[in-house]
Amino acid sequence: MLVSIGKREKRLKNEKLLTVNDLTVEFRIGRRRKIEAVAGASLDIGVGETLGLVGESGCGKSTIARSIVGLQKVKKGRIIYSGQDLLQCTKQRMKKIRPQVQMIFQDAVASLNPGRKIGKSIEEPLRVIGWADRQERGHRTHEIMKAVGLDPEQMASRYPHEFSGGQCQRVSLARALILRPRLLICDEPVSSLDVSIQAQILNLLENMKRRFELTMLFISHDLSVVKNISDRVAVMYLGKICEIASSEELYRSPRHPYTALLLASVPEPDTAPKKQKKGTFHGEIPSPAEPPPGCRFHTRCPNAKDICIEVEPELKRFAGGRQAACHFPL
Numbered sequence: 299m300l301v302s303i304g305k306r307e308k309r310l311k312n313e314k315l316l317t318v319n320d321l322t323v324e325f326r327i328g329r330r331r332k333i334e335a336v337a338g339a340s341l342d343i344g345v346g347e348t349l350g351l352v353g354e355s356g357c358g359k360s361t362i363a364r365s366i367v368g369l370q371k372v373k374k375g376r377i378i379y380s381g382q383d384l385l386q387c388t389k390q391r392m393k394k395i396r397p398q399v400q401m402i403f404q405d406a407v408a409s410l411n412p413g414r415k416i417g418k419s420i421e422e423p424l425r426v427i428g429w430a431d432r433q434e435r436g437h438r439t440h441e442i443m444k445a446v447g448l449d450p451e452q453m454a455s456r457y458p459h460e461f462s463g464g465q466c467q468r469v470s471l472a473r474a475l476i477l478r479p480r481l482l483i484c485d486e487p488v489s490s491l492d493v494s495i496q497a498q499i500l501n502l503l504e505n506m507k508r509r510f511e512l513t514m515l516f517i518s519h520d521l522s523v524v525k526n527i528s529d530r531v532a533v534m535y536l537g538k539i540c541e542i543a544s545s546e547e548l549y550r551s552p553r554h555p556y557t558a559l560l561l562a563s564v565p566e567p568d569t570a571p572k573k574q575k576k577g578t579f580h581g582e583i584p585s586p587a588e589p590p591p592g593c594r595f596h597t598r599c600p601n602a603k604d605i606c607i608e609v610e611p612e613l614k615r616f617a618g619g620r621q622a623a624c625h626f627p628l
């Protein structure tokens with residue numbers, strides 16, 4: 299039987315596993331222009347917590363995720379994992395930490411080698427970190443395939459093209475979990491799947507979270523997906539975090555006008571009684587190459603005043619621990 303991570307020390311829920319502090323990531327566009335895809339973002343995730351990260355396409359969600367797993371060069375900031383700054387660690391230290399922080403992506407099919415059998419793909423991370431014993435690798439592969447709902451006898455020797463999108467996402471989850479990570483980053487893991495399959499994968503993620511005592515960062519542009527799976531939610535706009543609150547509070551009473559408009563723009567299910575729309579966005583998202591001064595949201599904010607154009611609001615903490623970066627919080 300697959301042994302869960304029960305032996306790990308039980309930690310207090312309010313202990314932070316990950317703290318991202320003032321993270322700034324720049325991309326060079328052509329020879330002269332630069333964009334700040336992430337502009338001083340800060341967030342933290344408690345041990346055993348699921349933090350949702352939402353925002354419109356291009357706001358910097360994936361760039362934060364890629365920075366945490368070391369796939370992205372960072373200009374400035376700190377990424378503290380279990381008390382250690384990942385941006386300052388020695389190579390030796392990073393070799394130990396990397397297996398503990400794993401990521402799954404939106405396009406699971408593309409993330410698999412089409413010429414490699416599924417069983418071998420799942421086993422590969424163990425080989426990479428130096429597990430020499432073939433039998434042990436095989437055993438763990440077998441067990442993790444069962445855990446994610448893939449029949450090892452039937453499926454280990456098949457190729458990715460024989461699998462559906464949902465099954466490929468199960469395979470990438472198995473590849474991530476085989477290393478027994480503590481932190482799992484899910485970057486839009488269900489966005490390309492049919493709605494019925496989305497529910498299955500979300501349930502699987504919840505089960506795996508309990509079974510392996512995972513801490514999760516769950517990224518999606520879809521607020522309804524994030525709502526159910528997250529304990530807390532961070533909202534991002536144009537490279538900045540504009541609000542962080544418990545999932546329940548954020549959806550019940552958003553404090554940042556951007557969050558409120560995002561929530562109002564979620565389409566009602568066909569069966570829901572028709573309500574009057576609470577508000578809609580006006581204007582386009584500005585280019586991250588030329589972000590507006592002051593509050594980056596002021597060009598689209600229905601409540602903007604002069605100060606919003608001039609002074610950038612800080613991410614302030616309110617009673618109950620929720621945070622919002624707005625001069626006139628709702």
Ligand SMILES: Nc1ncnc2c1ncn2[C@@H]1O[C@H](COP(=O)(O)OP(=O)(O)OP(=O)(O)O)[C@@H](O)[C@H]1O
Pocket residue numbers: 325326333335353354355356357358359360361362519586
């Ligand atoms: N390698 C790159 N080179 C140049 N610009 C990039 C690169 N990667 C991302 N960007 C830009 O950085 C910004 C943030 O991108 P990012 O992918 O992090 O956003 P996102 O919120 O995850 O969006 P999506 O949901 O569409 O993936 C965007 O303007 C994007 O075009």
